[in-house]
Amino acid sequence: MRQTKTAAKQRYLKKKARKHKVLVAARKASAPKHKQAVSTHDGSGDEGTGPDSGDEGVEGKLEVVDLAGPSKPRVRIVLPPKDGEQAEDEEDAAAARERKKAEKREKRANRHKEPTAPVAEATEPAETTEMEVDGEEEADGPDPALRSPTPPMLEPFPLPTSAPAPKASVLNRQGLPAGLENATFVDQDTKAPIEGFVKPDGKPYLSERMKGRLGAMGLTDFFAVQSAMLPPLLSEDLLPLSTPSDYLVSAPTGSGKTLAYCIPLIETLSRRQVIRLRALIVLPTRELVTQVKEVLESLAKGTGLKIAAISGQQSFAHEQSQLVPVLLGGSSSVDILVATPGRLIDHVNSTPNFSLQHLRFLVIDEADRLLNQSFQSWLSHVSSHIYPPAQPIQLDSPPQPWDAIAPAWMETYGLTDKENPFRERPSSPCQKLLFSATLTRDPSKIAALSLRTPSYFIVQSSSHPSGIAAIGEHFAVPTNLVEKMIVMPPALKPLNLIHLLYAFGVRNALVFTKSVDAAVRLETLLTFFGEAWTGVKLVARSYTAEMKPGERKRVMEEFAAGKIDLLICSDVVARGIDLPTTASVISYDVPLDMRKYVHRVGRTARAGREGTAWTLIEKQEARRFKGILKGASHEQNVKKVKVKEEDLEQYQESYKIAMERFSEHYSKA
Numbered sequence: 001m002r003q004t005k006t007a008a009k010q011r012y013l014k015k016k017a018r019k020h021k022v023l024v025a026a027r028k029a030s031a032p033k034h035k036q037a038v039s040t041h042d043g044s045g046d047e048g049t050g051p052d053s054g055d056e057g058v059e060g061k062l063e064v065v066d067l068a069g070p071s072k073p074r075v076r077i078v079l080p081p082k083d084g085e086q087a088e089d090e091e092d093a094a095a096a097r098e099r100k101k102a103e104k105r106e107k108r109a110n111r112h113k114e115p116t117a118p119v120a121e122a123t124e125p126a127e128t129t130e131m132e133v134d135g136e137e138e139a140d141g142p143d144p145a146l147r148s149p150t151p152p153m154l155e156p157f158p159l160p161t162s163a164p165a166p167k168a169s170v171l172n173r174q175g176l177p178a179g180l181e182n183a184t185f186v187d188q189d190t191k192a193p194i195e196g197f198v199k200p201d202g203k204p205y206l207s208e209r210m211k212g213r214l215g216a217m218g219l220t221d222f223f224a225v226q227s228a229m230l231p232p233l234l235s236e237d238l239l240p241l242s243t244p245s246d247y248l249v250s251a252p253t254g255s256g257k258t259l260a261y262c263i264p265l266i267e268t269l270s271r272r273q274v275i276r277l278r279a280l281i282v283l284p285t286r287e288l289v290t291q292v293k294e295v296l297e298s299l300a301k302g303t304g305l306k307i308a309a310i311s312g313q314q315s316f317a318h319e320q321s322q323l324v325p326v327l328l329g330g331s332s333s334v335d336i337l338v339a340t341p342g343r344l345i346d347h348v349n350s351t352p353n354f355s356l357q358h359l360r361f362l363v364i365d366e367a368d369r370l371l372n373q374s375f376q377s378w379l380s381h382v383s384s385h386i387y388p389p390a391q392p393i394q395l396d397s398p399p400q401p402w403d404a405i406a407p408a409w410m411e412t413y414g415l416t417d418k419e420n421p422f423r424e425r426p427s428s429p430c431q432k433l434l435f436s437a438t439l440t441r442d443p444s445k446i447a448a449l450s451l452r453t454p455s456y457f458i459v460q461s462s463s464h465p466s467g468i469a470a471i472g473e474h475f476a477v478p479t480n481l482v483e484k485m486i487v488m489p490p491a492l493k494p495l496n497l498i499h500l501l502y503a504f505g506v507r508n509a510l511v512f513t514k515s516v517d518a519a520v521r522l523e524t525l526l527t528f529f530g531e532a533w534t535g536v537k538l539v540a541r542s543y544t545a546e547m548k549p550g551e552r553k554r555v556m557e558e559f560a561a562g563k564i565d566l567l568i569c570s571d572v573v574a575r576g577i578d579l580p581t582t583a584s585v586i587s588y589d590v591p592l593d594m595r596k597y598v599h600r601v602g603r604t605a606r607a608g609r610e611g612t613a614w615t616l617i618e619k620q621e622a623r624r625f626k627g628i629l630k631g632a633s634h635e636q637n638v639k640k641v642k643v644k645e646e647d648l649e650q651y652q653e654s655y656k657i658a659m660e661r662f663s664e665h666y667s668k669a
């Protein structure tokens, strides 16, 4: 035994000497040609990944392992492991095997991923297995596809993570107004009959006219957010004696937030005598501006209130002519203005006599979005026009009666209330109301609003509350929403979508893609597929911000009328848009964060209806998506659905034809 060991050792030392010679020869030979040495390898220059040197005389591999510089290539000999002395080499070999596997996987994944099309080649051999469709393994460790094929010395690219929720005391110190760290919770299932909606003293909150309007709209009961918000908002007068409190309201998508602020606005302002701009509603998109204006007009019938919208859908001059009567300073042609922030600031800056000094209500709907994006610093602009400036205003000529100066502004105009000289200077009666399905309580955003004695209301289901852990942000989805996800290899994503449509019978669906371009391409593919498919036909249309307003309106109407089965869009319609016929939402591309997820899925299951949200997840995205759900304590709500590879085979032939046409179509374009 001992002899055998000694003989082995001698053999080893001889080999070592031979290798040393080779090493010296290699040093000499490779010094000027080190680059070439790399290129004859795999091109990566990675340690331990190079192929065999091909030197038959040496039991091992000669590798250029590092390029310190042109004059100093470092070469090492990789020997087969001996008697456990080369544990490090074993690790190297294992690491190399892992890397090779990862490289193969990456190559396969790259073959699946056609960079310009929204789909991958259907003809690619499907590698789906039960495990992959299930995506189960992500729960235990990193997705193998995510194990980086890049050299091990590189740190993995960090994925975004949510910051831990700050404590209430910290939020207070950072400037969150008192009252906001403790929310009032309202059960989403609460309902209040409109007929018996009366004050504690038995007097009705609503006028007969308003009740008539709500009846005409088919409403019999108030939803939770309405029954919670109407009493405090309807208790104040048109010009309250004390300054009214501000409110922040977080309620799920489709829970009726629009009426929760439109009804009090109309009821309060219908008592006005002269027209002043007393309510301003700010919304992030044109679609929402139009939608809310329509709701207001419907509620305001018979009041004489004037409502206008400024969102850039009409020319600037036309909008100006709607807002201010010519030559009359401080006056207004409208009582209620619905606006996008950018256009609003344009008018504040450029429309003569346009003034916000009379505002009684400032409503910020989709507040988190509007507060998170600066939109030309719209909020500070608006704030500086609601409150009178500290210094007196220098006028070219003395103010005239028709200048219609708001009481709160009189002093700065050099005017005093002569009839009541002892009266305190009235502060602005402007009441701020913030609404969203994903409202932020980020102090840095909220502080800019200068809220007065604010209260915070959260409407959520008592049966499955969600997202309360994060004090900074609250997420809730509609009670009747069913949430599902399918995890699949990227190559099979289009076929999984097709399966949802043709086998699961998903119709009246909004499909979300990551970009406008992806939406248009998916529409093209589905149209070609539909033409090749011999079974049931369906109509898919893309809906993008690039379409003309008239075309967008027509497409919306066709979808609402059930003439379009599938409306494919980017996140432009994810917020606020109310299309009651939407039965399903499909996230063809995974939403980037929880907020986007909540707004997308909230296009269905609105106003107490049923609805299903599907999320299609490429295998390598699964871990991240689950992390997003987990961060909002929502992972239990989304059920995983398995789709077997054999179920997709039936579409292969039509899909191949569709892909050929698709490639032809885009090669011509």
Ligand SMILES: Nc1ncnc2c1ncn2[C@@H]1O[C@H](COP(=O)(O)OP(=O)(O)OP(=O)(O)O)[C@@H](O)[C@H]1O
Binding pocket: 218, 219, 220, 221, 222, 223, 226, 251, 252, 253, 254, 255, 256, 257, 258, 259, 436, 437, 575, 576, 577, 578, 580, 602, 606, 607
């Ligand atoms: N009390 C009610 N009874 C019946 N339907 C209602 C009631 N209140 C609102 N609705 C309907 O519910 C739907 C959703 O309302 P709304 O658009 O205001 O939701 P939302 O909370 O603003 O949603 P999102 O956060 O997505 O903007 C609308 O079609 C609206 O007409």
